Amino acid sequence: MTDHTPAQPSGQLPGAAAVTEAEVLAAHEGGKLSVGLRGELETVRDLSLVYTPGVAQVSRLIADRPAAAREYTWASRSVAVISDGTAVLGLGDIGPKASLPVMEGKSALFKRFAGLDSFPIVLDTKDPDEIVAVVRAIAPSFGAVNLEDISAPRCFEIEQRLIDELTIPVMHDDQHGTAVVVLAALMNAATVVDRPMAGLRVVVVGAGAAGVACTRILLAAGVKHVVMVDSRGVLHPSRADLTPIKTEMAAVTNPDGITGGLAEAMQGADVFLGLSGGRIDPNLIGTMNADPIIFALANPTPEVDPAAAHRWASVVATGRSDYPNQINNVLAFPGIFLGALDVGATRITEAMKVAAAGAICAAVPEPTADRIVPDPFEPELAQRVARAVGLAAQVDGVAGPAPEDATD
Secondary structure, eight states: OOOOOOOOOOOSOTTOOOOOHHHHHHHHTTOSOOOOOSSOOOSHHHHHHHSTTHHHHHHHHHHHOGGGHHHHSGGGGEEEEEEOSSSBTTTBSOOHHHHHHHHHHHHHHHHHHHOOEEEEEEOSOOOHHHHHHHHHHHGGGOSEEEEOSOOTTHHHHHHHHHHHHOSSOEEEHHHHHHHHHHHHHHHHHHHHTTOOGGGOEEEEEOOSHHHHHHHHHHHHTTOOEEEEEETTEEOOTTOTTOOHHHHHHHHHSOTTOOOSSHHHHHTTOSEEEEOSSOOOOGGGGGGSOSSOEEEEOOSSSOSSOHHHHTTTOSEEEESOTTSSSBOOGGGTHHHHHHHHHHTTOSSOOHHHHHHHHHHHHHTOSSOBTTBSSOOTTOTTHHHHHHHHHHHHHHHHTOOOOOGGGTTO
16 A cells, blocks of 8 residues: 555535525526527617518528628527436436426526527437437527537437537537546646646546546546546456447557456556546545545545545545535536637537646646636636637637638
8 A cells, every 4th residue: 555644634615605495496487598689679770670671681691601690690609508318417317308407507607607698408309310310400500519418328429420410519518528627627736746747647437428538638638547447347458348439448548458446446546537426435545646636526425525535635626516626517618619609610629628628727827735726707717718729729720710701
C-alpha cells in the first residue's frame, strides 16, 4: 500500500441551500418557459413587416439562397433539446412526459447563461431509427441539436447518425458536456497536486455514455494512461463480452494491459473518475499514489463519500452543488453551443470540446483543492467558452460563412 499524508477533510459548503417540495412544485407550475417577441407588433405596419406581405420577401430570399436563413430567421440562435426520457438524471427510464421538466430546465439554462432560445422536445419512442428520422425532419427549424438523457448504447448510434446526416451541430450533452467539465477540472486539479496531465494514471469507472466521452477527451488532451472499468472488470481487448463501443475503447486504453477488477485498476493510480452510479470501498483509495484526485460524480450519492475520500485524497469533486468542486454541465454546454452557432459551425469537433475545457480551466487562474472549477454564475463564462470554441471551429475548418456573406 502506498504511503499517504492524510488531507484535511472538507465537508459540505456552508450555507448550502435546501429547498422544500412545495417550493420546487411552485417553481415549476405552468412550466418554466414562454415565447417572446424580439420586436414591436402593435400596428398594421408592424404586421406588414413581420408577417404578410413583408415576410414573403424574406422567404423568397432564403429560397434562392438557403444560407441566408442564418441571418434572417431564429435558426442561428436556437437549439432543439431532444430526449426520449430513457436516462433522466438519476431517475432512469421515466418516459418522455416525466422528462419534460428536465428539458425545460435545460432550455432555461441555455437562455440564462448564453442568451440562446431552445425548445424542449420529448419523443414518445425509443427506436433509434424513429428518433433520427424525427430530428432530421425538424432540423431546418433549428441551428443546433442538444441530445439529452438518452440511454446508452443507443445514444452513441443516434448521435453519430445525426452528426453524419445533418449540417448543424449535434451534441449529446450527457456525454460531452460532462467530459468537457471533467477535463477542465482535472487540468486544475493536476496543477493543485503539481503533476503533468500527460503523466496522470486515470481510472474511469463506468463505460456508459459519460465514461466513454470522458475517456475520449482525456486521450485527446494528451493523457496517456487511462484504464476503463465496467461492472465486469477492466476493459482489455481479450475480453469476449465487450460491446462494439467497449471493444473500441479497449483498443485505445489500458496501455499496461491491466486485467482484473477495480482493485487492480486503482493500484498506483493518480485519478479515480467515477461515472457508474455504484459504490466503492473507500479503502481502495489508499492503494492509489500519494495525493490522489477523486472525482466521484454519481448523483445524488457519490461513489465514495467525500469525507471518506479526503482521508487520502488531495482533491475531491462530486456532481453535487452542496460540496466544493461541483462537476456541472452548465459550465460547458451553453458556451459550446453559443460558440458553434456564432461561427455557423457544421459540427462540434473534439478540438472544440478541448478548447472549451481550456477556457473553463482558465476561469480559475489560481486553483485550490476546494476550487478547481468556476462558479456557474461567473460573469461572461459562457462567452469566454464560446470564443475558444469558435476559434477551434475555424482552425478545424468546420465554421461556416459570416452572416453578412450568406446572401452574396
